[in-house]
Amino acid sequence: MTFKTLTCAAALALLPAMSFAYCAGKEHQAQSCAPGSVWDSVSESCVEQASS
Template sequence: MKIKTTIAALALITLPALASAMCADKTHQAMSCAEGTVWDAGSQACVAQINS
């Protein structure tokens, strides 16, 4: 019984830390911009698309 309690406690401590680590990288989030605009990572905003 003591082993099961210890395993359950370790799981409750470890799983939130792992979930937090998985969300630490914010570079893979999708951004939707209006038609005719594109996402500019430098300004962190949608800017007009320039067609050349």
């Protein structure tokens, strides 16, 4: 095997692990809340948006 082939194989083998490591530690976020609601990270749910 050539050096290029080994390098490509190693990169492809490590790609899923690097992707997982990049996303680890991210806080949970709702994909979407109803209009007038926002995501509350403390209660981990959508709550009504307070108007000021």
